[in-house]
Amino acid sequence: MGFRGSRGGSRGVPRGRGARGRRGGLMQGRGKPIFDSARMAQTEAKELPEPESESSEEEEIPREDESSDEETEDIPAIRPYAALVQSLAIESGPHTKRRKLDHSQQGGDIDPKRDVPDDAELGRVDAENADDVEEDEEGPGTATDGLLQDDEDLEDASDPFESHFAAPEADILSQRLKSLRNNQWSTKKMVLPIDGKVVLSIPEPVDSTASVTSSLISGPENLKLKHKLSGAFIKQQTSFDKLERSIAPFIFNYQDVLFCSRHPGNAESLRRLTCLHMVNHIFKTRDRVIKNNARLAKEVDNTELELRDQGFTRPKVLMILPTRESCVRMIKVITSLCEPEQQENVKRFEDTYVEKTVNLSEDKPEDFRELFAGNDDDMFRLGLKFTRKTIKYFSQFYNSDIIFASPLGLRMALEGKEDKKGDYDFLSSIEMVVVDQADALVMQRWEHVEFIFEHLNLQPREAHGCDFSRVRNWYLDNNAKYFRQIITLTAFNTTEINTLFLKESKNWTGKVKISPNYSGAIQGLGLKVKQTFSRLGAPSFDADPDSRFEYFTSAIIPTLTRRIKDTSGVVIFIPSYFDFPRIRNYFATSPNTSGLSFASISEYTPVRDVARARSHFLSGRHSILLYTERAHHFRRYRLQGVKKIIMYGLPDNPIFYKEMVEGYLGRSVQEGKLEPGQGSVRIIFSKWDLLKLERVAGSERVGKMIRDKGDTFDFL
Incomplete structure (x- = not known):
């Protein structure tokens, strides 16, 4: 009877450090349940995107819905598609758009950090907002002419945007869709720099x-x-480094990418490359729609003109x-690429997202400082909109x-509140x-990520102002998930991440x-220590928790109880929280451990x-x-x-x-509490720990350790 449930899915819900986002009745990504309704209401009032006034529009695609991302109306039962189209046939034609102009800015430069007042966002026009005047919208023809002057907006058959989204080759597409439904893949290994x-x-x-990739x-x-x-990009860099040259073909050809070698040193390059691709995709999509709007406006009889672009x-x-x-x-990378003339609500963004003070000491590891420096709140969601000159x-x-x-912030939006149903229609047309x-994210709660992917690219339950005559056919055929690109960047691969890659x-x-070759964390430790890897025989992945616990109680515990007086300074590292209460209860109740x-x-x-436990452990009382x-991921305690050290299982992070x-052992040697070469490490592993074992033992050793007849491997 295991305590884990499905190890490939949800993990425990850690409490987290300094998380500011709180919600009642739902697990914090790194915390336990919070039921502070007053604080919940205060936070929601601060975080929710405000309703948007048409007057803030500059030059956008018609048919935008005015519902809030969270304050959604009750959603009726799903209706047949034909009935939906018929009922919405009268809702054609774009709304009149207005644009805000500040009298103090007319005829002059636009303040790039002008904030739109909250009342204006809510659409309330009063004496304080008297300076907001209505201006005629730039017509489709004008907008298109501007785009043509910018880059001529010519359709290029060699452009991956065209071949993947706009005009894929019908024969190849139909055959591949059939192969995808049957899970038929052609796989090959490649060599990159x-x-x-x-x-x-x-x-x-x-x-x-x-072969282009x-x-x-x-x-x-x-x-x-x-x-x-x-x-804008060439101003920042004129060429790609070895990593960018290797990964760019896959990203810009709209292929799914799982990159398992992200670290603080290459994080900025990966961010810049990914943001460049997604902003380029958004701009091409928007400009195609504006261009087709102009075509429809110029055509006298456009009933025969079919433009599928949305x-x-x-x-x-x-x-x-x-x-x-x-x-x-x-967002910093995105703004550096777009170079907008104006940013709306930027001060509000800086106040709620940007941490002004340094909150971490320099003695923390580099990967820890990258993750937790700044505002480490793990409960947020934010919408970003582009117009021709503005980011909002x-x-x-x-x-x-x-x-x-x-993951937590978006799941709360998808599930809704007690008095309102959840809404996921805004994820129906996600293409990247x-x-x-x-x-x-694995160390937060991976179940939230899985929940999000389950609600991607589903048929919407409401129309939201959609012009179905402009919707691409593969959306109508419910094939959007086959066109969606997923880019996953991680420091290392795990069972959860790999399962998501294979499934979604x-x-x-x-x-x-793309996975690195590992030399192994057992190499170059800087001190001489005996490292013993003990392999247990777990017949299946589901049986692994019980097999591991049985091995621990029958093979490890006797070595600790044999000489209780000499047992001190033992750390038992437990990777999964689902195993933690089981082991803790065993130490507390089993007669075999009564002397420990x-x-x-x-x-x-x-x-x-925590302070009491560390003190008693150091003094020898425990x-x-x-x-x-x-606990180590969120705190990095220096015990x-x-x-x-006894590892009940291998850590995900090498x-x-x-x-x-x-x-830990090196510090004990330096402080004279341990003789050099006297410390030891014992690790329990099974064949189901293949990914973890490769990172710790090394790519060259992992195969032998999994397949050899022996079940004990010693390293010095």
């Missing part, structure tokens, strides 16, 4: 156009970019991020081009999903997984109890300390008095292995 394993999978049949891209001049974006709703890109600070970094923050979801959200720092990546142009004193630290342990992986073995 970067070190690692590259596996490219393409739905059958594989034609000659698929094997060619490198030397710089931005080789990409099919909007002229404005290309110029989805059901406006949002096209979803970015799933771990913290508000990660959202700030993405806090736009309603249905009026947004990009949605930034943490970016999951950055996926390894950090159904891109008709293919998918690629122990303390415990998990992600839920209050700060005062000989054993139970310590979870998430003292450690003489022996950095943790070095920090505990080299840091």
Whole structure:
């Protein structure tokens, strides 16, 4: 009887550090349940995107819905598609748009950080807003002429945007869609300048156009970019480095990418490349719609003109991020590429997302500082809208081009509130999903990520002002998930991330997984220590928790109880919280451990109890300390008095292995509490820990350790 449930799905819900977002009755991404209704109401009042006034529109695609991203109306039962179209036939024709003008700015430069007053966002016009005047909207022809002058807006058959979204080859597309439904893939290994394993999978049949991804891209001049974006990007860098040359072909050819070697050193390059691609996609989509609007306006009889250029709703890109600070970094890259003349609500964004003070010490590891520096709140969602010269923050979801959200923040919007049903129609036309720092999301609550993907690209339950005559056919045929691109960036691969990649990546142009070759965390520890890997025989993945617990109680516990007086300074590292209460209860109730004193630290342990446990462990009052992986992930405690480490399972993050073995045992040696070479580490693993074992033991050793007849492997 295991305590884990499904290990490939949801994990425990850690409490987290300094999280500011709170909601009642639902698990915080890194915290326990919060039921503070007053604080919930206060936070929601601050966070919710405000209703948007038509007067703030500048030059947009018609048919935008005016519903809020959270304050949605009750949604009736799903109606047949034909009835839906018939009932909405009268809702054609764009709304009149207005644009705000400040008298003090007319005829002069636009303040790039002008904030629209909240009352104006709510559409309330009173004496305080008397300066907001109505201006005639620029006509479709004018807008199109401007675009043609910018980059001529010519359709290029070699542009991946055309071949993937706008005009895919019908025969190839139909065959590949059939292969995707039957899960038929053609897989091959590739060689790139970067070190690692590259596996490219393409739905059958594989034609000659698929080989384009094997060619490198030397710089931005080789990409099919909007002229404005290309110029802004070249100002920042004129060529690509080795990583960018290797990964850019897959990203810009709209293939799904799982990149498993993200680290603080290459994070900025990956952000810049990903943001360039998604903004380029948004601009091309928008400009195509505006161009077709002009064509329809010029045609006297346009009943025979069929222009399929849209989805059901406006949002096209979803970015799933771990913290508000990660959202700030993405938006900084986007604004540097777009170079907008005006940013609406930017001060509100800076006040609620940007941390002005340094909240971490320099002695923390680099990966920890990258993740938790700045505003580390993991409960947020934000809409971003582009017009010709403006970026608007806090736009309603249905009026947004990009949605930034943490898994917890977006799930709360999808599930709704007690008095209102949830709404996920704004995710119906998502064409690009970016999951950055996926390894950090695993340490939050991965179930939220799975929930989000379950609600992507579903048929909408309401029309939301959609002009169905402009909707692309593959949306109407419920094939949007086969055109959606998923870009996942992670420091390392895990069972959860790999399962999501296999299950959700159904891109008709293919998918690629890029993984590094690992030398192993057991190498170069900086001290001599005996490391013993013990393999247990778990017949299946579901049986692994019970097999592991049985091995622990029958093989590990006797070594601790045999000489109780000599047992001290033992840290038992437990990767999963589902195993933690089982082991803690065993130490507390089993007669076999009655002579052992122990303390415990998990992600839920209050700060005062953590300090007491560490103090008693250091003094020897408690000989054993139970310590979870998430407690280390969120706190990075530097434990003292450690003489022996027992790993109930391997950590997901190989950095943790070095920090505990080299840091804890090495510190004991330096402080004279442990003789050099006397410390030891014992690790329990099974064949189901293949990904973890590769990172710790090394790519060259992992196969032998999994397949060899022996079940014990020693390293010094």
